[in-house]
Amino acid sequence: MNANSLFNSGLIAAQQPSWPDAAAVKSAVAELESFPPLVFAGECDNLKKRIAQAASGEAFWLQGGDCAETFVGATADSIRNRIKTILQMAAVLQYFSSLPVIKVGRMAGQFAKPRSNDNETRDGLTLPAYRGDAVNDIEFTKESRTPNPKRLVQVYNTSAATLNLVRAFTQGGFADLRQVHSWNKGFAADARFSARYEEMANEIGRALQFMQSAGVDPESFKSVDFYSSHEALILEYEKALTRIDSRTNNPYDVSAHFVWIGERTRQLDGAHMDFAEKIHNPIGVKLGPKTTAEDVSAIIKRLNPSNEPGRLTFITRMGAGLIREKLPSLVEAVKKSGSVVLWVCDPMHGNTYEAPSGYKTRKFDDVLDEVRGFFEVHKKLGTHPGGIHIELTGDDVTECVGGGDQISHEDLATRYESACDPRLNHTQSLELAFLVAEMLRDHKK
Numbered sequence: 462m463n464a465n466s467l468f469n470s471g472l473i474a475a476q477q478p479s480w481p482d483a484a485a486v487k488s489a490v491a492e493l494e495s496f497p498p499l500v501f502a503g504e505c506d507n508l509k510k511r512i513a514q515a516a517s518g519e520a521f522w523l524q525g526g527d528c529a530e531t532f533v534g535a536t537a538d539s540i541r542n543r544i545k546t547i548l549q550m551a552a553v554l555q556y557f558s559s560l561p562v563i564k565v566g567r568m569a570g571q572f573a574k575p576r577s578n579d580n581e582t583r584d585g586l587t588l589p590a591y592r593g594d595a596v597n598d599i600e601f602t603k604e605s606r607t608p609n610p611k612r613l614v615q616v617y618n619t620s621a622a623t624l625n626l627v628r629a630f631t632q633g634g635f636a637d638l639r640q641v642h643s644w645n646k647g648f649a650a651d652a653r654f655s656a657r658y659e660e661m662a663n664e665i666g667r668a669l670q671f672m673q674s675a676g677v678d679p680e681s682f683k684s685v686d687f688y689s690s691h692e693a694l695i696l697e698y699e700k701a702l703t704r705i706d707s708r709t710n711n712p713y714d715v716s717a718h719f720v721w722i723g724e725r726t727r728q729l730d731g732a733h734m735d736f737a738e739k740i741h742n743p744i745g746v747k748l749g750p751k752t753t754a755e756d757v758s759a760i761i762k763r764l765n766p767s768n769e770p771g772r773l774t775f776i777t778r779m780g781a782g783l784i785r786e787k788l789p790s791l792v793e794a795v796k797k798s799g800s801v802v803l804w805v806c807d808p809m810h811g812n813t814y815e816a817p818s819g820y821k822t823r824k825f826d827d828v829l830d831e832v833r834g835f836f837e838v839h840k841k842l843g844t845h846p847g848g849i850h851i852e853l854t855g856d857d858v859t860e861c862v863g864g865g866d867q868i869s870h871e872d873l874a875t876r877y878e879s880a881c882d883p884r885l886n887h888t889q890s891l892e893l894a895f896l897v898a899e900m901l902r903d904h905k906k
């Protein structure tokens with residue numbers, strides 16, 4: 462059933478492309494509306510229950526993937542390496558904290574990007590900015606950069622193919638905890654972290670054998686829940702994939718299990734907030750350093766007036782230098798409201814800078830320090846540091862500096878592949894997981 466009439470069409474939607482051909486948009490939307498759902502409402506509800514657990518400190522949220530997925534990047538190898546990386550990080554976090562980890566990919570739909578400038582100028586030529594493969598192509602020609610709504614249909618198809626592989630990997634035995642050793646194969650391993658990882662994998666193996674000998678059915682290790690998520694940015698796409706669930710009669714955005722509203726589109730009177738309010742998925746909202754306690758209260762009132770557990774996640778992205786100063790008043794405001802939210806730390810988006818060579822980068826130490834600050838604030842206020850939100854890839858790229866491999870500014874050119882923001886590579890991701898696992902274990906003491 463079509464759900465388009467639910468939304469207030471008179472509101473301003475920030476960060477939308479200027480599609481040159483309105484008829485082509487209409488026909489892409491009609492096609493999307495005829496497609497089957499990518500996820501089921503019941504799965505979104507299950508995720509909500511798990512988010513509620515994380516909000517009360519009984520689980521930990523791990524969300525990771527590309528800043529911007531690309532159509533050409535949706536290969537079996539790339540998807541498998543991202544899943545493996547997330548599964549490895551989850552195993553590390555779970556092993557050291559003894560908390561269940563909710564695994565969420567910034568995957569199978571993360572194709573659209575907000576931009577600070579509508580246009581980009583190179584050598585005197587000004588063209589529309591790249592807004593993600595959902596909108597245009599990154600190549601700097603007039604033809605490539607012109608927004609093309611047919612791409613929205615390709616987003617659906619690429620998301621479906623990605624999700625199909627995700628489901629095969631996570632339900633078909635590949636994600637079985639007994640495979641924890643094999644996830645390390647194929648990665649150009651950094652000796653320090655892979656040795657630590659192998660040691661942990663051995664111990665997990667022993668624990669599983671013990672459980673099996675005690676009568677636990679080994680089949681129960683076979684499949685894991687893995688959820689999809691992306692920023693709900695291009696509203697034509699998200700609305701076309703919003704359907705009324707026949708079980709509950711409620712609308713769900715069936716393009717992903719979890720969607721979030723970005724820092725640049727969360728205006729209270731804007732179309733994205735209206736969209737988020739109407740759908741019944743679990744929702745995230747990004748909060749940058751300018752967020753006030755009043756903003757937070759207003760968002761809660763708007764998106765979760767009935768205080769439904771698991772409905773609302775705040776993803777803070779303050780920057781390492783500001784997290785300890787800016788987060789406390791927001792957490793206090795939520796505490797005062799009596800509302801249950803999941804607090805997640807995005808240590809990426811407040812820590813981006815331009816390297817002397819011109820590459821956009823992030824320092825591993827800043828990423829780590831922001832997570833540390835996040836844990837410190839929650840410790841002080843008696844609240845739960847519920848999870849992390851990371852831009853990562855399973856490949857050995859050189860996009861963020863530092864970490865065990867000591868990637869330098871000069872190294873960035875070696876393998877910089879991101880279509881948008883710099884991602885942690887496989888080793889940096891694993892290293893971060895070990896360090897966050899320590900924080901999580903200490904927090905529970």
Ligand code: PEP
Binds near residue numbers: 723778
């Ligand atoms: C992102 O998550 O890639 C992003 C653009 O984040 P934010 O809205 O926090 O800037």
Ligand code: MN
Binds near residue numbers: 852881
């Ligand atoms: Mn990003």
